[in-house]
Amino acid sequence: MRQIIFLPLLVACTGHAQYAGPESVEYDPVGDRYFVSCTDDNSIRQRAQDGTVSAFVVDAGGAPYGIELMGDTLFANVGGSVRGFRTSDGSMVSDLDLGASFLTGLTTDGHFLYTTDFSNKTILKVDPVAGTFSTLVSNTVQTPNGIVFDPALNRLWVACWGGNARIKSYDRESGAELSSYTTSLGNIDGITLDCNGDILVASWSPGRITRFEPSFTAPAGTVVGTGLSSPADIDYDDVHHVVCVPNSGNNTVVLPEVTDCSTSVGGNGTYRTINAYPNPADGRVRVDLPVSGPEPFLLMGPTGLLVGSGTLLPGGLLDVSTLPVGTYVFDFTGLMRYVRVVKK
Secondary structure, three states: OOOOOEEOOEEOOEOEOOOOOEEEEEEEOOOOEEEEEEOOOOEEEEEEOOOOEEEEEOOOOOOEEEEEEEOOEEEEEEOOEEEEEEOOOOOEEEEEEOOOOOEEEEEEOOOOEEEEEOOOOEEEEEEOOOOEEEEEEOOOOOEEEEEEEEOOOOEEEEEEEOOOOEEEEEOOOOOOEEEEEEOOOEEEEEEEEOOOOOEEEEEEEOEEEEEEOOOOOOOOEEEEOOOOOOEOEOEEEOOOOEEEEEEOOOOEEEOOEEOOHHHOOOOOOOOEEOOEEOOOEOOEEEEOOOOOOOEEEEEEOOOOOEEEEEEEOOOOOEEOOOOOOEEEEEEEHHHOEEEEEEEO
16 A cells, blocks of 8 residues: 655744634645634634735625635635635625535635535536526535545535545536445545545544545545644645645644655556646646657546647656646546646
């Protein structure tokens, strides 16, 4: 089983609480900062790379739970509504009432938002541009909590609340259940994908971050096993290679660092990530992929759909200058390698 080394970095409170009930963390690659939703005072904070925490949204109009970036808008689940806040100044630019009971997890494929209704056990699909929504999954059976879109496997992963909590996957078009795996964990709150495309989940019992391969054929691995207090809706920052963990139980945020993300995967037949520099970028990007000859790639756009293809030459660079702002996946299928690049 492969080993990933994490160095925990604790963002602690000094003098006064920097976070009031931190629930969800979202990394902003363009601003190189972290957004943190706080349910105790209805705010959304922002943390700079130097550790400075400041207000982003003073009052979201209710307790914000799951948050998700999409372009220049940070969306937040507030009660039964999805609200959008401009990343430049925190002003609210949209408020869509889904008629839901308790929206928790939130993710995007670059075009649609997908959110879990904890109380009604449903998954809703939202078009934030058109201001419309529909029910994607009418009954998840188990209580859905965290949710994340997987561009490599083109599916939604959903983490469930409860004992022996399940991790499920759904087709984002039809809502069909694709897989269901029963864990030994209790009360999974958040879910994200790490640098290797593996699944990371945050559980309350025990309080830890656990890693699963998407096939669930290899033993689960413990990423962070101590020092957590009711870890909630996590995110993965694939620029700095840290997992963003809000500890809702003690008002802290932990950033465990992956020390060698690009070489941490063993030869088990799964996709591996590679690094790109600089990232985010607006021009040429160098990738850590030594090739002896021309290597073809597929280019997946922010919505997860194929938008192009090309060839990487030995010692060559990827040019993202003509791409619109967003997150792209360069898929080197023949080598089972991929890299996510943020075009700023």
